[in-house]
Amino acid sequence: MTQPGLKDTLGRLLGPAGAEVGCDTCFEELDRYVELELAGHNADGEIPGLRAHLDGCPACREEHESLRALVGGEQLL
Amino acid sequence: MRTELHHDRTSANVVAWRADQIVEAGSAPTLASLACVEPLTRPPEPARPTYPPALDEDSREWLRALRGQGSLRDDAVARLHALLLRAARFEVARRRPTLPHLRGNELDDIATEAADDALISVLARLDDFRGASRLTTWVYKFALLEAAVKLRKRAWQGREIPLEPETWSLFTSTGFRPDAQLEQSELLEALQRAIADVLTPHQRKVLVALALNGVPIDVLAERLGTTRGALYKALHDARQKLRKHLHESGLSLDSWLEEGT
Numbered sequence: 532m533t534q535p536g537l538k539d540t541l542g543r544l545l546g547p548a549g550a551e552v553g554c555d556t557c558f559e560e561l562d563r564y565v566e567l568e569l570a571g572h573n574a575d576g577e578i579p580g581l582r583a584h585l586d587g588c589p590a591c592r593e594e595h596e597s598l599r600a601l602v603g604g605e606q607l608l
Numbered sequence: 609m610r611t612e613l614h615h616d617r618t619s620a621n622v623v624a625w626r627a628d629q630i631v632e633a634g635s636a637p638t639l640a641s642l643a644c645v646e647p648l649t650r651p652p653e654p655a656r657p658t659y660p661p662a663l664d665e666d667s668r669e670w671l672r673a674l675r676g677q678g679s680l681r682d683d684a685v686a687r688l689h690a691l692l693l694r695a696a697r698f699e700v701a702r703r704r705p706t707l708p709h710l711r712g713n714e715l716d717d718i719a720t721e722a723a724d725d726a727l728i729s730v731l732a733r734l735d736d737f738r739g740a741s742r743l744t745t746w747v748y749k750f751a752l753l754e755a756a757v758k759l760r761k762r763a764w765q766g767r768e769i770p771l772e773p774e775t776w777s778l779f780t781s782t783g784f785r786p787d788a789q790l791e792q793s794e795l796l797e798a799l800q801r802a803i804a805d806v807l808t809p810h811q812r813k814v815l816v817a818l819a820l821n822g823v824p825i826d827v828l829a830e831r832l833g834t835t836r837g838a839l840y841k842a843l844h845d846a847r848q849k850l851r852k853h854l855h856e857s858g859l860s861l862d863s864w865l866e867e868g869t
Contacts, residue, residue, distance in 0.1 A: 537792065537796075538865065540820075541799075541861070541865055542865060543819040543820070544799065544803075544815065544819050544820070544847070544850065545847050545850055545851055545861060545865070546819075546843070546844065546847035548851070548861075548865075550648075551648055551844070552648065553648045553837055553840055553841060553844070554825075554836050554837045554840045555837045558749065558753065560740075561749050562740065562741035562742075562745040562746045562748070562749050563740040563741045565741070565745065566741045566742065566745055584648075587843075587844070587847075588825070588840055589824075589825075590756070590760070590824060590825045590826060590836070593756060594749065594752055594753055594756055597698070597699050597702060597752045597756065598745070598748055598749050598752055600698075600702070601695060601698050601748055601752070602745050602748065
């Protein structure tokens with residue numbers, strides 16, 4: 532079994548295996564992606580390559596988590 | 609023609625420009641928070657958007673007011689700023705535990721500055737809003753981005769950016785199992801050689817800083833005088849080169865990356 536630390540390091544060095552969009556497309560699509568997710572739709576099918584980018588880009592991943600938390604929290608109000 | 613966001617710190621203004629004008633590192637003295645070269649690899653053609661089906665009434669009302677005149681617009685801009693400030697404060701609150709050295713008033717200043725900058729961005733790009741989400745969701749992302757970038761930079765303010773593989777010891781500090789050690793060592797040695805031999809100096813510098821030393825991409829972009837998008841493209845190309853090289857060397861990565869931890 533791969534050690535967690537090694538697996539994390541390899542993941543950061545080698546990135547996602549699949550096709551991915553870049554930071555700019557990620558930003559352009561992030562609002563739609565989050566609303567699709569929160570509505571229970573197939574966000575990954577609708578916007579291919581964005582999930583892979585979130586896996587490979589910590590900054591975009593953080594911004595996705597924040598937007599999802601903010602919008603999701605509002606929907607609970 | 610695609611347009612890109614360029615966050616000009618000196619003028620606190622946002623302008624759009626052609627994607628093919630901005631790629632080279634060091635070509636612009638300002639920070640481009642997001643940039644070009646899209647997509648990195650060609651994903652399958654996206655399905656036609658099916659949600660939301662049309663612009664919602666609330667978003668339509670926002671657009672009508674923001675494109676209006678006089679007090680109607682002034683009031684809408686003030687409400688928009690309040691919305692952006694709320695989002696920026698949300699982001700600051702989420703990150704506050706990681707910034708213990710910052711006082712509350714400093715954090716609120718950052719949130720206010722982020723909301724101000726986001727307002728400029730949103731108003732400059734209002735015609736880009738396609739109605740693919742509610743307008744409030746669309747504007748939130750600008751405030752969250754501005755706040756996140758400012759907080760990452762503040763966290764690294766005055767710190768040296770490590771560009772050499774000083775954390776290479778990560779490989780040997782993960783506690784290999786004795787029976788797996790040889791195989792893991794072979795992989796790591798091959799990876800280390802590939803980083804040294806296969807990558808360009810720029811790709812190596814970017815990979816080491818972002819993937820090994822954990823430098824935030826916005827911080828590195830500012831230090832190198834380039835853009836977030838251009839840096840991620842360099843990182844992506846470096847990763848693809850490493851994967852290809854390891855594959856051609858007969859090393860299977862799937863077993864390492866997908867095994868349970």
